Amino acid sequence: MADLSINMCGIESPNPFWLASGPPSNCGEQVMRAFDAGWGGAVWKTLGEPIVNVSSRLGSIDYEGNRMSGLNNIELITDRPLKTNFEEIYEVKKRYPKHAVVVSLMVNSREDWREIIQRSEDAGADGLELNFGCPHGMCERGMGSSVGQEPDVLSRITSWAKEFATVPVLIKLTPNVGDILVPGVAAVEGGADGLSLINTIKSIIGVDLEKLVPLPSVRDKSTNGGYCGPAVKPIALHMVGALARDPRINIPISGIGGIGNWRDAAEFIALGATSVQVCTAVMHYGYRIVEDMIDGLSNYLDDMNLSSVSDLVAKAIPHYTDWGNLDLNYKVIADIDAEKCIGCQLCYIACLDGAHQCIHTRQSPCSAFHGTSDHGMNPRIKVQTPVTHSQKSRVPEYVPFVDDAECVGCNLCHLVCPVPGCITMVDSSTGSESGSWNERLSKMEK
Amino acid sequence: MTTPLESRFQDAKPLYSESEARIEANRCLYCYDAPCVKACPVGIDIPGFIQQIASRNIRGAAKTILQVNPLGLSTSRVCPVEELCAGACVYHQHDSRPINIGRLQRYATEQALHWEMSSGKTLFTPEITGDRKVALIGAGPASISCAAYLAMAGVHPVIFEKDDKPGGLVTTGIAPYKLQSLDAVAEIEWLVRLGIEIRTGVTIGSDVTVDQLLTEYDALFVGTGLGKDTFPGIDGETETGVWGATELIRRIKADDHFQLPDDLNRVIIIGGGNTAIDIAHELALLGVPQVDIIYRRTVAEMPGYQHELVAARKSGVRMIEKAKPLSISRTSDGDLALNAEHTTSGEQIQFTADWIVMAIGQAKVAGRLIPQIETDNKGLVIVDPLTRRSSHPKIYAGGDCINGGKEVVNAVADGREAAFAMLKEFEKNGSRNG
Ligand SMILES: Cc1cc2nc3c(=O)[nH]c(=O)nc-3n(C[C@H](O)[C@H](O)[C@H](O)COP(=O)(O)OP(=O)(O)OC[C@H]3O[C@@H](n4cnc5c(N)ncnc54)[C@H](O)[C@@H]3O)c2cc1C
Numbered sequence: 001m002a003d004l005s006i007n008m009c010g011i012e013s014p015n016p017f018w019l020a021s022g023p024p025s026n027c028g029e030q031v032m033r034a035f036d037a038g039w040g041g042a043v044w045k046t047l048g049e050p051i052v053n054v055s056s057r058l059g060s061i062d063y064e065g066n067r068m069s070g071l072n073n074i075e076l077i078t079d080r081p082l083k084t085n086f087e088e089i090y091e092v093k094k095r096y097p098k099h100a101v102v103v104s105l106m107v108n109s110r111e112d113w114r115e116i117i118q119r120s121e122d123a124g125a126d127g128l129e130l131n132f133g134c135p136h137g138m139c140e141r142g143m144g145s146s147v148g149q150e151p152d153v154l155s156r157i158t159s160w161a162k163e164f165a166t167v168p169v170l171i172k173l174t175p176n177v178g179d180i181l182v183p184g185v186a187a188v189e190g191g192a193d194g195l196s197l198i199n200t201i202k203s204i205i206g207v208d209l210e211k212l213v214p215l216p217s218v219r220d221k222s223t224n225g226g227y228c229g230p231a232v233k234p235i236a237l238h239m240v241g242a243l244a245r246d247p248r249i250n251i252p253i254s255g256i257g258g259i260g261n262w263r264d265a266a267e268f269i270a271l272g273a274t275s276v277q278v279c280t281a282v283m284h285y286g287y288r289i290v291e292d293m294i295d296g297l298s299n300y301l302d303d304m305n306l307s308s309v310s311d312l313v314a315k316a317i318p319h320y321t322d323w324g325n326l327d328l329n330y331k332v333i334a335d336i337d338a339e340k341c342i343g344c345q346l347c348y349i350a351c352l353d354g355a356h357q358c359i360h361t362r363q364s365p366c367s368a369f370h371g372t373s374d375h376g377m378n379p380r381i382k383v384q385t386p387v388t389h390s391q392k393s394r395v396p397e398y399v400p401f402v403d404d405a406e407c408v409g410c411n412l413c414h415l416v417c418p419v420p421g422c423i424t425m426v427d428s429s430t431g432s433e434s435g436s437w438n439e440r441l442s443k444m445e446k
Numbered sequence: 447m448t449t450p451l452e453s454r455f456q457d458a459k460p461l462y463s464e465s466e467a468r469i470e471a472n473r474c475l476y477c478y479d480a481p482c483v484k485a486c487p488v489g490i491d492i493p494g495f496i497q498q499i500a501s502r503n504i505r506g507a508a509k510t511i512l513q514v515n516p517l518g519l520s521t522s523r524v525c526p527v528e529e530l531c532a533g534a535c536v537y538h539q540h541d542s543r544p545i546n547i548g549r550l551q552r553y554a555t556e557q558a559l560h561w562e563m564s565s566g567k568t569l570f571t572p573e574i575t576g577d578r579k580v581a582l583i584g585a586g587p588a589s590i591s592c593a594a595y596l597a598m599a600g601v602h603p604v605i606f607e608k609d610d611k612p613g614g615l616v617t618t619g620i621a622p623y624k625l626q627s628l629d630a631v632a633e634i635e636w637l638v639r640l641g642i643e644i645r646t647g648v649t650i651g652s653d654v655t656v657d658q659l660l661t662e663y664d665a666l667f668v669g670t671g672l673g674k675d676t677f678p679g680i681d682g683e684t685e686t687g688v689w690g691a692t693e694l695i696r697r698i699k700a701d702d703h704f705q706l707p708d709d710l711n712r713v714i715i716i717g718g719g720n721t722a723i724d725i726a727h728e729l730a731l732l733g734v735p736q737v738d739i740i741y742r743r744t745v746a747e748m749p750g751y752q753h754e755l756v757a758a759r760k761s762g763v764r765m766i767e768k769a770k771p772l773s774i775s776r777t778s779d780g781d782l783a784l785n786a787e788h789t790t791s792g793e794q795i796q797f798t799a800d801w802i803v804m805a806i807g808q809a810k811v812a813g814r815l816i817p818q819i820e821t822d823n824k825g826l827v828i829v830d831p832l833t834r835r836s837s838h839p840k841i842y843a844g845g846d847c848i849n850g851g852k853e854v855v856n857a858v859a860d861g862r863e864a865a866f867a868m869l870k871e872f873e874k875n876g877s878r879n880g
Pocket residue numbers: 524525526583584585586587588589606607608609612613614615616619620621624648649650651669670671672692695720721724815844845846847851852853854855857
């Protein structure tokens with residue numbers, strides 16, 4: 001079995017799975033139950049000056065019957081006394097010395113930072129995470145994402161923290177910026193030991209169409225919140241990957257955003273994360289999800305012949321490049337397996353209306369078929385011999401077919417087909433020569 | 447007040463809850479050019495209305511259904527979906543359970559009916575009634591459907607029904623675990639609000655003649671269905687205790703005073719169609735200890751639906767294959783005895799029973815009632831397959847009287863097509879007075 005333990009800029013953890021700062025890491029009793037369930041670490045719910053929360057404070061979108069594909073919150077930092085939090089941190093660390101307890105912090109002045117860092121270390125924190133990411137409420141008070149969006153301020157506060165702290169300092173970045181490298185580099189310049197991202201994305205989750213109040217509503221009003229959950233994973237993956245492949249970012253990354261199972265986690269790790277953090281999925285299903293995360297990741301590492309999770313870190317980074325380096329001579333086309341096809345015609349309509357008019361049905365003549373490639377520009381006027389299925393064909397009538405010469409290999413049909421393995425994208429490149437846009441440009445320049 | 451026996455039956459497929467409907471709706475793949483639509487005799491946009499349920503536009507879903515099928519609610523409950531839409535669902539190819547299209551359709555239409563009843567609003571607004579009127583014979587689904595489309599277009603439909611209740615076999619024939627009379631009549635009362643006039647207790651042919659209708663009305667629609675149960679013509683078939691199947695079903699469904707005798711222990715059903723299976727299943731569910739269907743060929747050859755037979759057998763109905771009835775007599779104890787012959791071995795067998803039920807077909811009546819129109823050698827009215835117009839230019843026909851007994855949904859399709867053809871004809875001829 002592969003070694004799942006990690007060392008993230010000096011913070012040791014039995015596995016890479018950490019609770020992200022949020023409701024699941026709100027109090028000591030919860031964190032201890034999470035550790036019992038298998039979580040390797042926890043980033044404590046952000047501590048700072050006492051605040052008052054609103055209700056309700058969560059909203060979500062359902063997609064085609066699936067609950068909480070995306071979650072939005074307008075909750076602030078901890079609403080419990082600092083003293084209680086520190087006592088509980090102390091208790092957790094005493095009982096779980098091998099687990100990682102990182103304390104998330106958000107205060108204003110240099111003096112406040114000094115004091116709260118001191119108290120966190122006294123309570124036994126293994127590391128600190130500065131929350132420069134919260135995009136609602138706290139940013140109106142000059143904290144959270146309003147720091148994360150100002151590289152100079154971010155860098156300055158980071159250096160204060162480094163001045164006061166003896167344990168590693170992670171900077172939690174906001175995705176609400178034009179280029180994630182800017183705050184990333186600023187954190188490195190301030191002396192950060194590691195980065196955590198993403199915090200939530202500024203969002204309005206929906207509108208109550210009867211009351212015409214945005215959601216989640218607080219009496220008859222609402223405000224923008226922070227978006228997270230499965231829907232944000234691609235955004236987070238990109239940001240983690242963008243930092244991981246930049247040579248200026250020479251500190252480890254804790255990946256966050258839409259992680260719900262071992263596959264998500266493995267993807268973040270392959271794109272450069274050392275640890276991963278989870279909030280929404282735990283809020284949805286509870287701490288128990290970590291069991292399969294541990295088991296699945298370990299099986300996967302075994303299957304990949306990787307002896308430890310650190311061997312997976314950034315393994316996909318060499319394959320992440322600029323568009324200009326992609327091979328323009330590579331060509332795939334769609335192939336439909338008639339044995340597996342169930343005849344839903346979803347590929348047909350997707351390609352006809354949403355792609356390049358190159359899937360045809362055997363059931364009725366197809367006006368977009370031309371035999372020659374004019375991409376269906378004028379199907380009604382220039383209808384050529386309609387395609388109907390040949391009498392001799394043993395393929396069931398309901399199976400559509402791809403006009404190979406027309407297919408541009410966009411992948412859409414493959415994505416819409418409900419049957420696993422029914423549509424595959426087959427390599428049909430002619431010749432082995434590779435040629436990217438950048439290569440063409442440099443040839444032209446010569 | 448006593449209620450008919452049918453009120454003792456439970457719904458085999460109860461109304462979906464909101465969560466059941468949503469989960470099932472989200473399973474639908476939203477196929478393009480979907481096979482389920484092609485298998486639906488009225489061509490409901492099935493993926494369309496299911497998506498509307500999924501987006502929680504229930505009234506929109508109901509409208510999608512009802513605009514092509516005014517009896518969308520009762521058909522959702524009585525259609526043999528296993529043979530029609532759901533039988534064609536791509537999920538069969540996907541090695542999974544097909545979408546429960548019928549139950550989703552019931553969910554949408556029943557919700558819409560409740561919405562109309564409670565809000566006082568309506569899904570459809572008919573045209574103002576003009577001076578055209580059409581007479582319709584029989585208040586079965588064929589006529590009701592035809593009348594609904596006529597009323598929507600501002601033509602005044604008048605339905606003549608010999609029974610005291612509208613609905614035809616939908617009210618008096620459908621197995622009670624699918625649909626009961628009260629619900630069938632409620633749906634029709636809902637449709638009547640479109641501007642349909644129904645005159646019950648009027649028999650065309652005796653109370654009013656066809657000629658009278660032809661002179662008074664712009665067109666005539668024949669939706670008389672089929673007649674009484676036919677009997678095989680064997681000795682002893684008029685004995686008491688020998689029933690016609692649809693007559694017995696009608697008693698169960700619509701006769702407030704009808705009860706099964708306490709000592710009814712064994713009933714033999716003769717036939718192999720859906721009516722035979724239905725009455726057998728109903729009697730078994732009512733607690734008759736032994737119910738046997740006797741069919742002259744094998745189970746595989748039965749015209750009745752296999753899914754119905756499987757359900758009936760689960761309720762205890764037994765099948766006796768390859769037995770041909772020869773005569774009915776009485777045993778010395780006074781029981782009925784069916785004397786039959788094994789069709790391959792020729793062996794003579796005697797089955798005793800308390801009741802014997804004939805489910806071998808119903809008489810064709812339309813031709814005799816309306817000599818003006820041509821019928822085929824089976825007595826079915828001959829119509830143009832597109833317009834449902836008979837050999838007489840003013841007379842249209844649909845439902846069981848043209849197809850010999852199919853489903854409610856086929857009758858609905860006929861009624862709709864006939865209405866469209868009449869409306870086209872009216873438009874061609876201009877206003878009646880001008
Ligand atoms: C036992 C049984 C079970 C069935 N189960 C199902 C099922 O589960 N699902 C399904 O889809 N289909 C089922 N069917 C079939 C379905 O009921 C019929 O196909 C459908 O009702 C035919 O409609 P219709 O309008 O043509 O005739 P009918 O429903 O038969 O209506 C004809 C009407 O015309 C009236 N009428 C006849 N002559 C005159 C006259 N001279 N004057 C005035 N009125 C007259 C009759 O009283 C009757 O009300 C079943 C049929 C039977 C017999």
